[in-house]
Amino acid sequence: MKKTLITLLLAVALLASALGTAAFAEENVHLVFWHGMSGTNGEIIDYIVRTFNESHPGIEIEAQYQGSYEESINKLKAAMRTGDGPDMIQIYEAGTRFMVDSGFVNPVQNLIDKYSIDVSHLEEHILDYYTVNDQLYSMPLNTSIPVLYYNADMLRAIGFEGKPQTWDDIIDISIKVREAGLADSGIAVSNFAWWFEQVLVQQRYPMVDNDNGRSAAATRCTLMDGDVALKMANKWLDMYKNGYIANIGFNTADNNAYFWAGQTAMAVDSSGGLRNFLTNIGDSFELGVAFFPAVDAESPNGGVTLGGASIYMINNDKGEAYEKAVAEFIRYIITPEIQSYFHVNSGYFPVTTEAYELDEVKQNLEKYPQFQTIVDQLHLSENMGFGAIYGTMVEGRAVYVGYLQQMLLGELTPEEALNKSVEDVNVLIEDYNLANG
Numbered sequence: 001m002k003k004t005l006i007t008l009l010l011a012v013a014l015l016a017s018a019l020g021t022a023a024f025a026e027e028n029v030h031l032v033f034w035h036g037m038s039g040t041n042g043e044i045i046d047y048i049v050r051t052f053n054e055s056h057p058g059i060e061i062e063a064q065y066q067g068s069y070e071e072s073i074n075k076l077k078a079a080m081r082t083g084d085g086p087d088m089i090q091i092y093e094a095g096t097r098f099m100v101d102s103g104f105v106n107p108v109q110n111l112i113d114k115y116s117i118d119v120s121h122l123e124e125h126i127l128d129y130y131t132v133n134d135q136l137y138s139m140p141l142n143t144s145i146p147v148l149y150y151n152a153d154m155l156r157a158i159g160f161e162g163k164p165q166t167w168d169d170i171i172d173i174s175i176k177v178r179e180a181g182l183a184d185s186g187i188a189v190s191n192f193a194w195w196f197e198q199v200l201v202q203q204r205y206p207m208v209d210n211d212n213g214r215s216a217a218a219t220r221c222t223l224m225d226g227d228v229a230l231k232m233a234n235k236w237l238d239m240y241k242n243g244y245i246a247n248i249g250f251n252t253a254d255n256n257a258y259f260w261a262g263q264t265a266m267a268v269d270s271s272g273g274l275r276n277f278l279t280n281i282g283d284s285f286e287l288g289v290a291f292f293p294a295v296d297a298e299s300p301n302g303g304v305t306l307g308g309a310s311i312y313m314i315n316n317d318k319g320e321a322y323e324k325a326v327a328e329f330i331r332y333i334i335t336p337e338i339q340s341y342f343h344v345n346s347g348y349f350p351v352t353t354e355a356y357e358l359d360e361v362k363q364n365l366e367k368y369p370q371f372q373t374i375v376d377q378l379h380l381s382e383n384m385g386f387g388a389i390y391g392t393m394v395e396g397r398a399v400y401v402g403y404l405q406q407m408l409l410g411e412l413t414p415e416e417a418l419n420k421s422v423e424d425v426n427v428l429i430e431d432y433n434l435a436n437g
Helices: 002-024 039-055 069-082 093-102 108-115 124-130 152-157 167-179 192-202 209-213 228-241 252-260 271-281 320-333 336-346 353-357 359-367 370-380 393-408 414-435
Strands: 029-035 059-065 088-092 139-144 146-151 185-188 264-270 287-291 307-314
Touching: 029 039, 029 069, 029 320, 039 059, 039 271, 039 320, 039 336, 059 320, 069 088, 069 093, 088 093, 093 124, 093 307, 093 393, 108 307, 108 320, 124 139, 124 370, 139 271, 139 320, 139 336, 146 152, 146 192, 146 271, 146 370, 152 287, 167 185, 167 228, 167 264, 185 252, 192 228, 192 393, 228 393, 228 414, 252 264, 252 271, 264 271, 271 287, 271 336, 271 370, 287 370, 307 320, 320 336, 336 353, 336 359, 353 359, 359 370, 393 414
Parallel strands: 029 059, 029 088, 185 264
Antiparallel strands: 088 307, 139 307, 146 264, 146 287
Protein backbone atom coordinates (compact mmCIF):
# COMPACT_ATOMS: atom_id res chain seq x y z
CA MET A 1 0.00 0.00 0.00
CA LYS A 2 2.77 2.44 0.93
CA LYS A 3 4.57 1.79 -2.35
CA THR A 4 1.38 2.57 -4.29
CA LEU A 5 0.84 5.78 -2.35
CA ILE A 6 4.40 6.93 -2.96
CA THR A 7 3.92 6.25 -6.66
CA LEU A 8 0.80 8.41 -6.67
CA LEU A 9 2.55 11.19 -4.80
CA LEU A 10 5.44 11.03 -7.24
CA ALA A 11 3.01 11.46 -10.12
CA VAL A 12 1.54 14.51 -8.43
CA ALA A 13 5.01 15.84 -7.76
CA LEU A 14 6.07 15.45 -11.39
CA LEU A 15 2.98 17.28 -12.59
CA ALA A 16 3.50 20.04 -10.07
CA SER A 17 7.15 20.22 -11.06
CA ALA A 18 6.25 20.86 -14.67
CA LEU A 19 3.94 23.69 -13.60
CA GLY A 20 6.17 25.03 -10.87
CA THR A 21 9.34 25.32 -12.95
CA ALA A 22 7.80 27.83 -15.31
CA ALA A 23 6.35 29.88 -12.51
CA PHE A 24 9.22 30.01 -10.05
CA ALA A 25 12.52 28.95 -11.65
CA GLU A 26 13.86 32.51 -11.54
CA GLU A 27 12.22 33.66 -8.31
CA ASN A 28 13.99 31.45 -5.74
CA VAL A 29 11.35 32.14 -3.13
CA HIS A 30 12.27 30.99 0.38
CA LEU A 31 9.36 30.53 2.81
CA VAL A 32 9.61 29.87 6.53
CA PHE A 33 6.86 27.62 7.85
CA TRP A 34 6.36 27.29 11.61
CA HIS A 35 4.52 24.21 12.85
CA GLY A 36 3.69 22.49 16.13
CA MET A 37 3.94 18.79 15.29
CA SER A 38 6.53 16.37 16.64
CA GLY A 39 7.07 12.62 16.53
CA THR A 40 5.29 10.75 13.75
CA ASN A 41 3.19 13.77 12.82
CA GLY A 42 6.31 15.90 12.63
CA GLU A 43 7.78 13.38 10.21
CA ILE A 44 4.65 13.71 8.08
CA ILE A 45 5.10 17.49 7.97
CA ASP A 46 8.72 17.03 6.94
CA TYR A 47 7.63 14.62 4.20
CA ILE A 48 5.03 17.02 2.84
CA VAL A 49 7.50 19.91 2.79
CA ARG A 50 10.25 17.80 1.23
CA THR A 51 8.05 16.47 -1.58
CA PHE A 52 6.72 19.95 -2.23
CA ASN A 53 10.22 21.38 -2.50
CA GLU A 54 11.31 18.58 -4.82
CA SER A 55 8.33 19.16 -7.11
CA HIS A 56 8.43 22.97 -7.15
CA PRO A 57 11.81 24.28 -8.32
CA GLY A 58 12.22 27.91 -7.43
CA ILE A 59 10.32 27.56 -4.14
CA GLU A 60 11.97 26.36 -0.95
CA ILE A 61 9.94 25.91 2.20
CA GLU A 62 11.84 25.64 5.44
CA ALA A 63 9.80 23.84 8.10
CA GLN A 64 10.64 24.90 11.65
CA TYR A 65 9.18 23.10 14.67
CA GLN A 66 8.17 25.60 17.36
CA GLY A 67 7.02 23.30 20.14
CA SER A 68 3.38 22.88 21.18
CA TYR A 69 0.54 24.79 19.57
CA GLU A 70 0.47 27.10 22.60
CA GLU A 71 4.19 27.75 22.31
CA SER A 72 3.87 28.46 18.59
CA ILE A 73 1.22 31.13 19.03
CA ASN A 74 3.15 32.79 21.87
CA LYS A 75 6.32 32.84 19.78
CA LEU A 76 4.36 34.39 16.93
CA LYS A 77 3.15 37.21 19.17
CA ALA A 78 6.72 37.97 20.18
CA ALA A 79 8.15 37.62 16.68
CA MET A 80 5.64 39.93 15.02
CA ARG A 81 6.65 42.75 17.34
CA THR A 82 10.17 42.61 15.91
CA GLY A 83 9.26 41.72 12.34
CA ASP A 84 10.86 38.28 12.61
CA GLY A 85 7.75 36.20 12.08
CA PRO A 86 7.37 33.31 9.64
CA ASP A 87 5.70 33.37 6.22
CA MET A 88 3.25 30.62 7.19
CA ILE A 89 2.25 29.17 10.52
CA GLN A 90 0.21 26.22 11.72
CA ILE A 91 -2.19 27.41 14.45
CA TYR A 92 -4.67 25.28 16.37
CA GLU A 93 -8.37 26.01 16.44
CA ALA A 94 -8.27 27.80 19.80
CA GLY A 95 -6.20 30.55 18.21
CA THR A 96 -8.74 31.32 15.46
CA ARG A 97 -10.21 34.54 16.82
CA PHE A 98 -6.83 35.87 17.89
CA MET A 99 -5.43 35.30 14.40
CA VAL A 100 -8.45 36.98 12.79
CA ASP A 101 -8.10 40.04 15.06
CA SER A 102 -4.30 40.18 15.06
CA GLY A 103 -3.71 41.98 11.79
CA PHE A 104 -0.92 39.47 11.11
CA VAL A 105 -2.87 37.50 8.52
CA ASN A 106 -3.53 37.64 4.82
CA PRO A 107 -6.80 35.62 4.73
CA VAL A 108 -6.47 32.47 2.67
CA GLN A 109 -9.74 33.50 0.99
CA ASN A 110 -7.69 36.13 -0.86
CA LEU A 111 -5.39 33.43 -2.23
CA ILE A 112 -8.33 31.23 -3.18
CA ASP A 113 -9.93 34.05 -5.15
CA LYS A 114 -6.76 35.44 -6.71
CA TYR A 115 -5.13 32.15 -7.72
CA SER A 116 -8.26 30.05 -8.38
CA ILE A 117 -7.65 27.43 -5.68
CA ASP A 118 -10.45 24.87 -5.89
CA VAL A 119 -12.01 24.28 -2.47
CA SER A 120 -15.26 22.75 -3.72
CA HIS A 121 -14.10 19.29 -2.65
CA LEU A 122 -13.19 20.26 0.91
CA GLU A 123 -15.26 19.14 3.89
CA GLU A 124 -17.99 21.73 4.43
CA HIS A 125 -18.18 21.42 8.21
CA ILE A 126 -14.43 21.97 8.57
CA LEU A 127 -14.52 25.07 6.40
CA ASP A 128 -17.44 26.36 8.47
CA TYR A 129 -15.29 26.47 11.58
CA TYR A 130 -12.49 28.50 10.02
CA THR A 131 -14.83 30.88 8.19
CA VAL A 132 -15.22 34.22 9.98
CA ASN A 133 -16.88 37.33 8.55
CA ASP A 134 -17.70 35.28 5.45
CA GLN A 135 -14.01 34.71 4.76
CA LEU A 136 -11.93 31.56 5.08
CA TYR A 137 -8.99 32.84 7.11
CA SER A 138 -6.84 29.71 7.10
CA MET A 139 -6.56 26.44 5.23
CA PRO A 140 -7.27 23.35 7.34
CA LEU A 141 -4.38 20.90 7.30
CA ASN A 142 -4.87 18.38 10.09
CA THR A 143 -8.32 18.01 11.57
CA SER A 144 -9.44 15.87 14.46
CA ILE A 145 -12.52 15.46 16.58
CA PRO A 146 -13.01 14.01 20.07
CA VAL A 147 -14.13 10.40 20.20
CA LEU A 148 -14.79 7.68 22.73
CA TYR A 149 -12.39 4.73 22.62
CA TYR A 150 -13.55 1.52 24.25
CA ASN A 151 -12.37 -2.00 24.99
CA ALA A 152 -14.79 -4.04 22.87
CA ASP A 153 -13.79 -7.32 24.57
CA MET A 154 -14.59 -5.90 27.98
CA LEU A 155 -17.95 -4.54 26.89
CA ARG A 156 -18.91 -7.89 25.39
CA ALA A 157 -17.95 -9.59 28.65
CA ILE A 158 -20.54 -7.54 30.57
CA GLY A 159 -23.17 -8.03 27.87
CA PHE A 160 -23.22 -4.45 26.62
CA GLU A 161 -24.48 -4.43 23.04
CA GLY A 162 -23.57 -1.83 20.45
CA LYS A 163 -21.55 1.29 21.15
CA PRO A 164 -21.79 3.61 24.15
CA GLN A 165 -23.82 6.66 23.11
CA THR A 166 -24.30 8.73 26.27
CA TRP A 167 -22.59 9.51 29.55
CA ASP A 168 -25.37 7.51 31.17
CA ASP A 169 -24.19 4.50 29.13
CA ILE A 170 -20.69 5.15 30.41
CA ILE A 171 -21.93 5.16 34.00
CA ASP A 172 -23.77 1.87 33.41
CA ILE A 173 -20.69 0.27 31.86
CA SER A 174 -18.48 1.60 34.65
CA ILE A 175 -20.64 0.00 37.32
CA LYS A 176 -20.70 -3.36 35.57
CA VAL A 177 -16.98 -3.67 34.72
CA ARG A 178 -16.06 -2.84 38.30
CA GLU A 179 -18.59 -5.27 39.73
CA ALA A 180 -17.23 -7.97 37.42
CA GLY A 181 -13.66 -7.19 38.46
CA LEU A 182 -12.67 -6.49 34.85
CA ALA A 183 -11.31 -2.99 35.42
CA ASP A 184 -10.39 -0.57 38.17
CA SER A 185 -12.62 2.15 36.72
CA GLY A 186 -14.97 2.80 33.84
CA ILE A 187 -13.28 5.56 31.86
CA ALA A 188 -10.04 7.51 31.69
CA VAL A 189 -10.45 11.23 30.97
CA SER A 190 -7.55 13.62 30.88
CA ASN A 191 -7.68 17.36 30.25
CA PHE A 192 -11.30 18.46 30.43
CA ALA A 193 -11.15 21.64 28.32
CA TRP A 194 -11.99 20.25 24.90
CA TRP A 195 -14.29 17.55 26.29
CA PHE A 196 -16.30 20.07 28.29
CA GLU A 197 -16.74 22.28 25.24
CA GLN A 198 -18.16 19.40 23.20
CA VAL A 199 -21.09 19.00 25.56
CA LEU A 200 -22.01 22.63 24.89
CA VAL A 201 -21.56 22.36 21.12
CA GLN A 202 -23.73 19.24 20.95
CA GLN A 203 -26.65 21.25 22.30
CA ARG A 204 -25.71 24.48 20.51
CA TYR A 205 -25.20 26.13 23.85
CA PRO A 206 -22.76 29.07 23.62
CA MET A 207 -19.70 29.50 25.79
CA VAL A 208 -19.57 33.22 24.96
CA ASP A 209 -22.11 35.72 23.60
CA ASN A 210 -22.57 36.96 20.02
CA ASP A 211 -23.23 33.51 18.59
CA ASN A 212 -20.19 32.03 20.31
CA GLY A 213 -18.04 34.91 19.12
CA ARG A 214 -18.92 34.45 15.46
CA SER A 215 -21.34 37.26 14.63
CA ALA A 216 -19.19 39.75 16.55
CA ALA A 217 -16.37 39.72 19.06
CA ALA A 218 -17.40 38.11 22.35
CA THR A 219 -18.06 40.46 25.25
CA ARG A 220 -18.82 37.99 28.04
CA CYS A 221 -18.88 34.32 29.05
CA THR A 222 -22.29 32.62 28.98
CA LEU A 223 -21.51 29.33 30.74
CA MET A 224 -24.00 29.97 33.51
CA ASP A 225 -26.80 31.53 31.45
CA GLY A 226 -28.54 28.15 31.39
CA ASP A 227 -28.15 24.76 33.03
CA VAL A 228 -26.28 22.75 30.37
CA ALA A 229 -22.77 23.35 31.72
CA LEU A 230 -23.84 22.87 35.33
CA LYS A 231 -25.64 19.62 34.50
CA MET A 232 -22.52 18.17 32.94
CA ALA A 233 -20.24 19.39 35.71
CA ASN A 234 -22.45 17.68 38.28
CA LYS A 235 -22.44 14.48 36.27
CA TRP A 236 -18.67 14.41 35.99
CA LEU A 237 -18.24 15.11 39.70
CA ASP A 238 -20.62 12.27 40.58
CA MET A 239 -18.70 9.92 38.29
CA TYR A 240 -15.40 10.95 39.83
CA LYS A 241 -16.62 10.49 43.40
CA ASN A 242 -17.96 7.02 42.58
CA GLY A 243 -14.73 5.88 40.95
CA TYR A 244 -16.19 5.62 37.46
CA ILE A 245 -13.61 8.13 36.18
CA ALA A 246 -10.08 6.86 36.75
CA ASN A 247 -8.37 8.79 39.53
CA ILE A 248 -4.90 8.95 37.99
CA GLY A 249 -4.53 12.67 37.39
CA PHE A 250 -5.30 14.73 34.33
CA ASN A 251 -2.32 14.02 32.09
CA THR A 252 -3.32 12.71 28.65
CA ALA A 253 -0.39 10.29 28.31
CA ASP A 254 -1.09 8.73 31.73
CA ASN A 255 -4.79 8.28 31.00
CA ASN A 256 -4.18 6.76 27.58
CA ALA A 257 -1.58 4.35 28.96
CA TYR A 258 -4.05 3.31 31.66
CA PHE A 259 -6.61 2.43 28.98
CA TRP A 260 -4.08 0.65 26.77
CA ALA A 261 -3.11 -1.52 29.74
CA GLY A 262 -6.73 -2.69 30.12
CA GLN A 263 -7.22 -1.05 33.52
CA THR A 264 -10.28 0.88 32.41
CA ALA A 265 -13.02 0.14 29.88
CA MET A 266 -13.07 3.45 27.98
CA ALA A 267 -11.09 6.60 27.28
CA VAL A 268 -11.81 9.97 25.70
CA ASP A 269 -9.24 11.37 23.34
CA SER A 270 -8.70 12.97 19.95
CA SER A 271 -9.34 11.03 16.77
CA GLY A 272 -5.86 12.17 15.78
CA GLY A 273 -4.53 9.61 18.24
CA LEU A 274 -6.25 6.60 16.66
CA ARG A 275 -3.14 5.30 14.96
CA ASN A 276 -1.26 5.60 18.25
CA PHE A 277 -4.04 3.70 20.08
CA LEU A 278 -3.95 0.89 17.54
CA THR A 279 -0.17 0.61 17.78
CA ASN A 280 -0.03 0.58 21.58
CA ILE A 281 -2.94 -1.83 22.06
CA GLY A 282 -1.80 -4.24 19.37
CA ASP A 283 -3.47 -7.62 19.93
CA SER A 284 -4.23 -7.04 23.62
CA PHE A 285 -7.91 -6.39 22.94
CA GLU A 286 -10.26 -5.21 20.21
CA LEU A 287 -10.37 -1.43 20.05
CA GLY A 288 -13.76 0.14 19.47
CA VAL A 289 -14.43 3.77 18.54
CA ALA A 290 -17.72 5.54 19.21
CA PHE A 291 -19.04 9.07 18.77
CA PHE A 292 -18.31 11.50 21.58
CA PRO A 293 -21.05 10.71 24.11
CA ALA A 294 -24.11 12.89 24.57
CA VAL A 295 -25.07 13.98 28.07
CA ASP A 296 -28.10 11.67 28.05
CA ALA A 297 -30.61 10.20 25.64
CA GLU A 298 -32.91 13.24 25.93
CA SER A 299 -30.28 15.87 25.13
CA PRO A 300 -30.02 17.24 21.57
CA ASN A 301 -26.86 16.23 19.76
CA GLY A 302 -25.70 18.36 16.84
CA GLY A 303 -22.30 16.74 16.86
CA VAL A 304 -18.90 17.99 17.94
CA THR A 305 -16.58 20.78 16.97
CA LEU A 306 -13.10 20.22 15.62
CA GLY A 307 -9.56 20.22 16.89
CA GLY A 308 -6.31 20.10 15.02
CA ALA A 309 -4.89 23.02 13.13
CA SER A 310 -4.81 25.06 9.96
CA ILE A 311 -2.27 27.11 8.02
CA TYR A 312 -2.25 30.89 7.98
CA MET A 313 -0.33 33.14 5.63
CA ILE A 314 1.40 35.90 7.55
CA ASN A 315 1.04 39.30 5.91
CA ASN A 316 4.72 40.17 5.55
CA ASP A 317 4.36 42.46 2.50
CA LYS A 318 7.04 40.54 0.63
CA GLY A 319 5.37 40.82 -2.71
CA GLU A 320 3.38 38.74 -5.15
CA ALA A 321 6.05 36.07 -5.69
CA TYR A 322 5.83 35.11 -2.01
CA GLU A 323 2.06 35.23 -2.03
CA LYS A 324 1.93 33.02 -5.11
CA ALA A 325 4.37 30.56 -3.56
CA VAL A 326 2.16 30.26 -0.49
CA ALA A 327 -0.83 29.70 -2.77
CA GLU A 328 1.02 26.82 -4.45
CA PHE A 329 1.75 25.22 -1.08
CA ILE A 330 -1.88 25.65 0.00
CA ARG A 331 -2.99 24.03 -3.23
CA TYR A 332 -0.55 21.15 -2.63
CA ILE A 333 -1.56 20.30 0.95
CA ILE A 334 -5.24 19.84 0.06
CA THR A 335 -4.59 17.40 -2.79
CA PRO A 336 -6.21 14.00 -2.24
CA GLU A 337 -2.79 12.32 -2.26
CA ILE A 338 -1.29 14.47 0.47
CA GLN A 339 -4.43 14.31 2.60
CA SER A 340 -4.53 10.55 2.11
CA TYR A 341 -0.93 10.29 3.29
CA PHE A 342 -1.69 12.38 6.39
CA HIS A 343 -4.82 10.36 7.14
CA VAL A 344 -3.38 6.87 6.71
CA ASN A 345 -0.24 7.62 8.69
CA SER A 346 -1.74 9.61 11.57
CA GLY A 347 -5.45 9.35 12.34
CA TYR A 348 -6.32 12.88 11.30
CA PHE A 349 -8.97 12.59 8.64
CA PRO A 350 -8.73 14.09 5.16
CA VAL A 351 -9.99 17.62 4.70
CA THR A 352 -10.93 16.74 1.11
CA THR A 353 -13.66 14.29 0.21
CA GLU A 354 -11.68 13.24 -2.87
CA ALA A 355 -9.21 11.38 -0.67
CA TYR A 356 -11.82 8.71 0.01
CA GLU A 357 -11.69 7.73 -3.65
CA LEU A 358 -8.07 6.60 -3.37
CA ASP A 359 -7.30 2.92 -2.90
CA GLU A 360 -5.02 3.63 0.06
CA VAL A 361 -7.84 5.23 2.03
CA LYS A 362 -10.32 2.54 1.03
CA GLN A 363 -7.90 -0.20 2.10
CA ASN A 364 -7.17 1.56 5.38
CA LEU A 365 -10.89 1.87 6.16
CA GLU A 366 -11.40 -1.79 5.35
CA LYS A 367 -8.53 -2.88 7.59
CA TYR A 368 -9.32 -0.42 10.38
CA PRO A 369 -13.07 0.29 10.42
CA GLN A 370 -12.51 2.49 13.46
CA PHE A 371 -11.56 5.27 11.04
CA GLN A 372 -15.03 5.14 9.49
CA THR A 373 -16.65 6.08 12.81
CA ILE A 374 -14.54 9.23 12.89
CA VAL A 375 -15.54 10.17 9.34
CA ASP A 376 -19.20 9.51 10.10
CA GLN A 377 -19.15 11.74 13.18
CA LEU A 378 -17.57 14.54 11.16
CA HIS A 379 -20.29 14.37 8.53
CA LEU A 380 -23.04 14.39 11.15
CA SER A 381 -21.61 17.31 13.13
CA GLU A 382 -23.81 20.12 11.87
CA ASN A 383 -22.80 22.32 14.84
CA MET A 384 -19.08 22.20 14.04
CA GLY A 385 -19.09 25.76 12.72
CA PHE A 386 -20.73 26.90 15.98
CA GLY A 387 -17.62 26.08 18.03
CA ALA A 388 -16.60 29.02 20.21
CA ILE A 389 -14.00 31.53 19.04
CA TYR A 390 -12.80 34.39 21.20
CA GLY A 391 -9.49 36.19 21.45
CA THR A 392 -8.44 34.74 24.79
CA MET A 393 -9.72 31.22 24.22
CA VAL A 394 -6.31 29.69 25.01
CA GLU A 395 -6.22 31.46 28.37
CA GLY A 396 -9.92 30.84 28.92
CA ARG A 397 -9.47 27.12 28.57
CA ALA A 398 -6.78 27.17 31.22
CA VAL A 399 -9.19 28.97 33.55
CA TYR A 400 -12.05 26.50 33.48
CA VAL A 401 -9.78 23.46 33.28
CA GLY A 402 -8.20 24.60 36.52
CA TYR A 403 -11.51 25.19 38.27
CA LEU A 404 -13.02 21.92 37.03
CA GLN A 405 -10.01 20.06 38.38
CA GLN A 406 -10.45 21.80 41.73
CA MET A 407 -14.09 20.69 41.62
CA LEU A 408 -13.12 17.07 41.06
CA LEU A 409 -10.63 17.25 43.91
CA GLY A 410 -13.39 18.43 46.24
CA GLU A 411 -12.10 21.98 46.61
CA LEU A 412 -15.04 23.66 44.84
CA THR A 413 -18.69 22.86 44.18
CA PRO A 414 -19.80 22.69 40.53
CA GLU A 415 -21.57 26.05 40.95
CA GLU A 416 -18.46 27.66 42.43
CA ALA A 417 -16.20 26.22 39.70
CA LEU A 418 -18.37 27.51 36.89
CA ASN A 419 -19.12 30.89 38.47
CA LYS A 420 -15.41 31.47 39.02
CA SER A 421 -14.78 30.42 35.42
CA VAL A 422 -17.31 32.98 34.19
CA GLU A 423 -15.79 35.75 36.32
CA ASP A 424 -12.21 35.09 35.18
CA VAL A 425 -13.06 34.56 31.51
CA ASN A 426 -15.03 37.82 31.55
CA VAL A 427 -11.94 39.64 32.79
CA LEU A 428 -9.85 38.07 30.03
CA ILE A 429 -12.39 39.04 27.38
CA GLU A 430 -12.72 42.60 28.69
CA ASP A 431 -8.95 43.12 28.77
CA TYR A 432 -8.58 41.66 25.29
CA ASN A 433 -11.32 43.87 23.84
CA LEU A 434 -9.85 46.98 25.41
CA ALA A 435 -6.40 46.15 24.05
CA ASN A 436 -7.76 45.43 20.57
CA GLY A 437 -10.23 48.26 20.20
